[in-house]
Amino acid sequence: MTASQIVFSRRLRQTPFEERAIAQGAKAFTIYNHMPLSSVYESPEADYRHLCEHVQLWDVSVERQVEVIGPDALTLVELVTPRDMSKCKVGQCMYAPLVDEFGGVVNDPIILRLADDRFWVSIADSDVLLWMKGIAFGRGMDVTVFEPDVSPLAVQGPKSDALMATVVGPEVKDIGFFKFITTTIADTEVVLARSGWSGQGGFEIYLQDSSKGLALWDTIWEAGQPFHIRAGCPNLIERLETGLLSYGSDMTLENNPFECGLDRFFVLGKSAEYMSRDALDAIATNGVSQKIVNLKISGQPVRAPRSTYQVENESGQTVGYVTSLAWSPKYESNLSFASVAVSDSIPGTTLYVRVGDKRLSCVVCKQGWEC
Amino acid sequence: MTASQIVFSRRLRQTPFEERAIAQGAKAFTIYNHMPLSSVYESPEADYRHLCEHVQLWDVSVERQVEVIGPDALTLVELVTPRDMSKCKVGQCMYAPLVDEFGGVVNDPIILRLADDRFWVSIADSDVLLWMKGIAFGRGMDVTVFEPDVSPLAVQGPKSDALMATVVGPEVKDIGFFKFITTTIADTEVVLARSGWSGQGGFEIYLQDSSKGLALWDTIWEAGQPFHIRAGCPNLIERLETGLLSYGSDMTLENNPFECGLDRFFVLGKSAEYMSRDALDAIATNGVSQKIVNLKISGQPVRAPRSTYQVENESGQTVGYVTSLAWSPKYESNLSFASVAVSDSIPGTTLYVRVGDKRLSCVVCKQGWEC
Incomplete structure (x- = not known):
């Protein structure tokens, strides 16, 4: 993880909350869906510790929405994912990998069902x-697909419920996981979902009018003062500890959902048409050669690679590569995700990561980092 | 144009030349097609002056290629652009705006025809x-569409021909504008096209094997020493002087090609099917309300906006917005592109740009900056 300067331009679209994120000390950014996403405030470690203890406000406008509305909306949404979206009720969110006709992962959004014939696909990069x-064009479908003026603002951390109860009312505590309501905050109608890109609990507030972004931020910021609120952002350390994969880093169009463990989010063979049916059936039958695993790397903190580190087996053969890496204060170890040969993916397997001229021993862990 | 830190990750894909670009002093980057593009070496002004006098090597790997190959390749390429691609001969490049069924600009690539049934669509962001x-999936077309391992390296500046003649041979001088040959440099086969994102002349070298990136860079770098070669990048000042629009900054899916002046690159009504036919016919008949113009802004150098500055008419009404802006040493003036009401788009019209609490007078210019 090297840092350099970024030059902003109109092409890297401004977010409705950006002014506040910068004023609150966003030091570094990444670009995601043609838009800046803050990456660090105080430091990755300090941001992480605060997130796990208090509550943070995250400008996650980069989670752009693709609205799908019209008579063929469900048909289109079903077509692009193996997950059975007919089971998604209005008011519910579902994590639904999008998979092409060759089995490649196109994106791994959360899909919100706003009405029988209306969805928001809340996308990765x-x-x-x-x-x-x-x-939709190619199939001649009766559906409209567009990017609405919607920008999510996340409230994440263990004090999220207490904070949002003071902002919206005690009813927020009744919002189930991956469920949403519509409500009004700072005089603007929002969708309020219990979701977010951390394992610390919280909400995503879908602003539907960019001009109200600063007012929405300020309202929550003010209410958050007694809860030690800070500005924050998706945190690499926390997502490794929690086990959240990042599209583009841990999986791409070159990977199928079985390699990434995304198959636990669907059952093959739903009744609706889906474009990945034949490809996924074949992969399920034939198996995969690589799998993403949790890999704990021994020794001192290792600098995250610009792109990857090679993973080797005992005899020095390359069997895979690291896709994400951070030092975990909780596990007092380097944690990484890595794509490795299936034969080397069994928890407990000892492997080696090649970092410069060092060969660091590591061990394949289960989800949750038990080894 | 504000600068901040960028945090690299695997998701922001490494380029085959990145190591050299950084070693040569790339100070700042933007992200383009999920990949870093250097933005500044010495300074925007110094980079610009050198580009206009000598020769530069640009890592433009971000110009990713979409390869379209198979029996329906031409049919698919024709479908997505109003430009008549049947006229594009093998060995030729064409600038071809991609336009959706509503008339919105999806991208403005250069398309290279590699064979009757094989194209590279060299894309913007x-x-x-x-x-x-x-x-292709929706239509059930008999075509393969994928991103090959191809990364362009640009040689730009007035000494480009002389340099490339020493690298490849005198035959490079015979390559016509927007024509290409295949040749071998640094033991790797490349496509060599007379093209590039500046008005200073030069070539784009399409590397087809990432592992040969550094060798290719080094070969040209060494040969370039007598020509005062430097590492460089697309330069905002130069592109404004030359009149090159940037997708995402100056036009988006919200704009149609007539608003952007891209209609000069096609004649409506080609015989092949194209998805934008009805929409563009309607726009051609009904006209547009906004147009991108060249706007020269008076006074001292103005800082480029994070997103935009409003454009007003004499009576203070907002009639448009700035999309790109830089100070031009050549014209000793601020140059900008702006989207303004058609009635205010006539060269010679005086308008005003609102920068903070200042109202700067400006004038609509012709292409080439005559006013």
């Missing part, structure tokens, strides 16, 4: 708008 | 891969 527009 | 894959 690839232009799902173009993907779904292209398919 | 949006996932054309997903767009064209989606359409």
